[in-house]
Amino acid sequence: MNIFYKQVFVIFIALVFAGCSGKGSAKKESVAEADTMQIPDTGFTGIKKYYSINRLIKEVTFKNGIRHGEMKSFYQGGQLYQTFWYENGLKEDSAKWYYLEGPVFRSTPFLHDTIHGTQIQYYRNGRVKAKLHFIKGLRTPELEEFTRDGKRIGNYPDISYRLTDNYAAAGRLRINLELTNQAIKTKFYRGEFYNGVFDTARVEPIKTTNGKAVLDLKKSNKPQRNYIGIIAEIITDFGNKLFVYKRIELPYGDLN
Numbered sequence: 001m002n003i004f005y006k007q008v009f010v011i012f013i014a015l016v017f018a019g020c021s022g023k024g025s026a027k028k029e030s031v032a033e034a035d036t037m038q039i040p041d042t043g044f045t046g047i048k049k050y051y052s053i054n055r056l057i058k059e060v061t062f063k064n065g066i067r068h069g070e071m072k073s074f075y076q077g078g079q080l081y082q083t084f085w086y087e088n089g090l091k092e093d094s095a096k097w098y099y100l101e102g103p104v105f106r107s108t109p110f111l112h113d114t115i116h117g118t119q120i121q122y123y124r125n126g127r128v129k130a131k132l133h134f135i136k137g138l139r140t141p142e143l144e145e146f147t148r149d150g151k152r153i154g155n156y157p158d159i160s161y162r163l164t165d166n167y168a169a170a171g172r173l174r175i176n177l178e179l180t181n182q183a184i185k186t187k188f189y190r191g192e193f194y195n196g197v198f199d200t201a202r203v204e205p206i207k208t209t210n211g212k213a214v215l216d217l218k219k220s221n222k223p224q225r226n227y228i229g230i231i232a233e234i235i236t237d238f239g240n241k242l243f244v245y246k247r248i249e250l251p252y253g254d255l256n
Helices: 002-036
Strands: 046-052 055-063 066-074 080-087 090-098 104-111 117-122 128-135 138-145 159-166 172-179 186-190 204-206 212-218 227-235 241-249
Touching: 138 241, 159 227, 159 241, 172 227, 186 212, 204 212, 212 227
Parallel strands: none
Antiparallel strands: 046 055, 055 066, 066 080, 080 090, 090 104, 104 117, 117 128, 128 138, 159 172, 172 212, 186 204, 186 227, 227 241
């Protein structure tokens, strides 16, 4: 009997180990399978509507949880205010703003979420009011503005300057700046247009007060350019930014 029970006990132990081994193998296979399994995107696809109390303020189109398609926002009375077009979460094509009565007020081109191209502003009668040009989010100096009857506006101011030469006595030259129409809605910068655009990272602002600025140059120990570039940022009667450039020749070649 003892021999019989010993044999049964040995068989039982063997079966237990075999079962455990099988479970471990199955677990490893299931883990490996989970590692390689592709989980489908469960993000929302469709149009979501956003409300403020009971008023619809915005409609946004999504694809797999990302903005993709048209987005609309609305005036308080429910009229269409603006539209954007998204592709994979980025603004593309033309965004539009609308007058309360319905006509387009402004159309702005986007490329990969950045303004790029010609922005056009309109009068309520549909005529073009202004054209502003952008390259990768930065303005070019060109600006076209028009009257209600379609005539182009061209009487923009220029930069006026006056030199005060104190080079011989103190090694200094002062440049007094203002606009020819003495407009106060302006800022002056020292520098140049870079690749055809106005880039604040590449120009030096000059302190401007009531439309006037003063730039003091002093003698240096190294040769310098014999001219200086001045850019005026002017706010027009239409509220647009106009950029005017003036190259000022310097009487000395070592001023900085």
